[in-house]
Amino acid sequence: MKVDNKPGRWLTAALLAPTSMWFVFMLIFPLIVILVFSFGERAAVGGYAAGFTLEQYANLPSRLKAFQNTMVIAPAGTLLSLLVAYPLAYYLALRVSRRFKLMLLVLVIVPFWTSLLVRTYAWIFILGGRGIPTLLEFIGIEGVRLINTPGAVLIGIVYGYLPLMVFPIFVSLEKLDKTLLEASSDLGSSPFKTFMQITLPLSMPGIATGCMLVFILLMGEFLIPAFLGGGKVFFIGNALVDLFLQSRNWPFGAAVSVTLVVIMLITVSLYMRMVMRSKTGRDESLM
Template sequence: MLQPRMARLLLLPGYALLALTLIGPLITTLVISLGRRAPSGGYETALSIENFASVLSRSTAFLNTVQLSAFGAAICILAAIPVAFFIAKHLKGSVRYTVLFLVVLPFFTSFVARTYAWYFALGGRGLPAVLEWIGLGRFRFLNTDFAVAIGIIYAYLPIAILMLFVAFDRIGDDLLEASNDLGRGKVETFFSVVIPLAMPGLISTYSLLFILLSGEYLIPMLLGGGKVYFIGNAIVDLFLQSRNWPLGSAVAISLMSMMIVVAFLSQIFQRMANRDGRIG
């Protein structure tokens, strides 16, 4: 058995990597956010919180991000629940793992390539052309909230399925059988037993999806065409076009702060679910 001192020494490389890749960039971003924009663009040393006051000028981007992230996470969970429950409780052995492999199969291809596939599918020569040929009229999907929502759901649905599969799989079959023996049907058992027991998993899945979607950049850029403006797009524009690095860093720090709040609230709600006896 390892001595405590030896165990701490073995953890040092991991701590060093964490400090280099996570803490270091966060501190750098915070320092830049307290500076000011140089006359020619970029960063100039200063000590000011004016950039954080100017974050409100990007309120539209924050509002779009929160709305579409909340909506996308909710739709992903609603779509994932029946699939994850079916895999967890109705598939066994090699069939279960084959289906799980098919769920994660899209991750074996480039995220950019998959997003571009939707760009062409929702473009004028894709789905709108098919609907017009059928006689349903002319539709425009690209560069709309609908296109961004489709891209978000497609990209993040596998994550929701995997996380909810774990939550449902942890629920013992004996609890479902006991509920059925007490006269409850399958639908009543699902809503009165399965959902309450899986509530902590549902909360953690929603919060993770919301955090991931809040930092999304590529999908709004390609499928939204700049008309659906996420905070990630605002940060890129501030750094690359306006070259206002301090304001861009302040917006990034504000976004990370929002994610931390969401993660903190998620922990609170999960503890409330546990304390209320919703999980055994």
């Protein structure tokens, strides 16, 4: 009640002004341009020529494999990252003394400060013929190929996005009221039961945020499949870079972009609905 007065309204508007400007110029306008372009034609030498045709959308099935790859590997990579990240976040949030907490947390983020490119490059070497396969040969396993396979891309994904998953889960576990955990164990609950009934539900918002962040970034991923997939594990992101930087087919690239955005809208909406429907998911924590 108190804030619903006139100066309050002005303040709200002023606080929202820069953000609104950004949304209009950097989000809505570019998306409209992309949408318009997606109905155009490819100019003779490449680029865009005005027109109205549904040809670009009709050509979408030619990128089916890229869509499939993305739609399978992105969720798988997200899940794998979650499985690796959760125990670490749990350990950092609840089992480490205050003194080391910050340091360890930053240690998780520091790799993020070394270029993802360089780190991914290191994996080319580790997974390449002279890396792990050579080590495996010593123990008698021969002919293993890791590099340029979906497995290699998955490893790169977990490696690259782990910090992004750990961080939100850590934050939500940090916030967790520790007296609840103590009460639970005082009441004789087994650690597993405490985890399932208290810790996990309360960390749901963190899990949801982390998964969404990683999933979104993976849907547009370009570098990791380009480096560790050797052009053989092709994501939509790679197809897009190709369309804009090799075949210079802007309208088709625009159509693929629009399709990708629509797919994202649908999947993420479904996902959010699912999260919200589960009794503990609180929408505020997500959005």
